[in-house]
Amino acid sequence: MKFVVLTIFPELMDAFWANGIMRRAIQSGAIDTTAINIRDYAEGRHRVTDDRPYGGGCGMVMKPEPLAAATKAARQMAPRAPTLLLSPQGQRFDQRLAGQLAQLPGMILVCGRYEGVDERFTEQFVDMEISIGDFVMTGGEVGAMAVMDAVTRLIPGVLGNEDSAEQDSFGDDRLDTAHYTRPPAFEGDEVPEVLLSGHHDRIARWRCADALLRTFARRPDLLRKGRLSDEEMALLSAWHREIESIIREQIGRGPDPPSGGG
Structure with missing residues (x-):
């Protein structure tokens, strides 16, 4: 180049x-x-x-x-x-x-x-x-x-690890997942346990969910223009059901009672 x-x-x-x-x-x-x-x-x-x-x-x-x-x-x-x-x-x-x-x-x-x-x-x-x-x-x-x-950084061989550029934010119309390094605890904030487990499938699922959640919260426009994978569709469907359940519970409780005056 x-x-x-x-x-x-x-x-x-x-x-x-x-x-x-x-x-x-x-x-x-x-x-x-x-x-x-x-x-x-x-x-x-x-x-x-x-x-x-x-x-x-x-x-x-x-x-x-x-x-x-x-x-x-x-x-x-x-x-x-x-x-x-x-x-x-x-x-x-x-x-x-x-x-x-x-x-x-x-x-x-x-x-x-x-x-x-x-x-x-x-x-x-x-x-x-x-x-x-x-x-x-x-x-x-x-x-x-x-x-x-x-x-x-997209030219083959420049980054050394060919997967690095593909996994970056926007590489697949998703924001990147959160990243952690040593120490395992920093000012009372600990690294998610799954990342210390050594279980590669669990780690991959966690990263997929975290990237999806970050994209939904910060750049939902990326989800609208991109194509969701089967795993992402399953995650969004599960979150949808959970959110609907929370909404139903809140509606069932009725309005908050008025606060008393002194």
């Missing part, structure tokens, strides 16, 4: 690539990374990459010429890679999109700044706009890092 990042702050990428999973992925040859300084393709003594917007308004807009020249240079390095612009107006980035991008030979990530980039550059050079959420940041660099991190 070839990553080429277009930015006016290439030093940010150098620090990102020098640590953790990204560093190991580079060392193993799973990914190859390059940061292109957009200023290197700007004209004039001051290498200006932005200008005032036509029609007035606050802020500055990134000029199309240096962006276009930098993109052309990036395409020489990664000729089969699509050009992706980090933008709040783009397609929402999620685990499914990360999986699709992980199948590509590479990607060119354009990090916008200021009020945005000249629309003519977007129309002529950008294959896809990507947003990491419904909020605005000062630039696309953090978004580019998020995309690269999420995509890199």
Whole structure:
């Protein structure tokens, strides 16, 4: 996987690539990374990459010429890679999109700044706009890092354990289960007994139930769009019966008596 990042702050990428999973992925040859300084393709003594917007308004807009020249240079390095612009107006980035991008030979990530980039550059050079959420940041660099991190860990061999990425949150439209490590007791809070049992089937069932409960409580939308397994259907049906039983018992008790006054 070839990553080429277009930015006016290439030093940010150098620090990102020098640590953790990204560093190991580079060392193993799973990914190859390059940061292109957009200023290197700007004209004039001051290498200006932005200008005032036509029609007035606050802020500055990134000029199309240096962006276009930098993109052309990036395409020489990664000729089969699509050009992706980090933008709040783009397609929402999620685990499914990360999986699709992980199948590509590479990607060119354009990090916008200021009020945005000249629309003519977007129309002529950008294959896809990507947003990491419904909020605005000062630039696309953090978004580019998020995309690269999420995509890199899906490349076979990067995590070491091939099951790790599949079991993560959103891997199957479910949030991840709770995780515990040593010590077995922490400030009076103990690890669930089943996780200490060594009984792999019981542990698997507990993790399935815990992940399902977390998803239902925190992101029920994921359950609506995904497909439930037979085990999950059985769990939800059992919970449904239990909830109905509790409701019937509460209804049978009648309303609470009024509190007395003094």
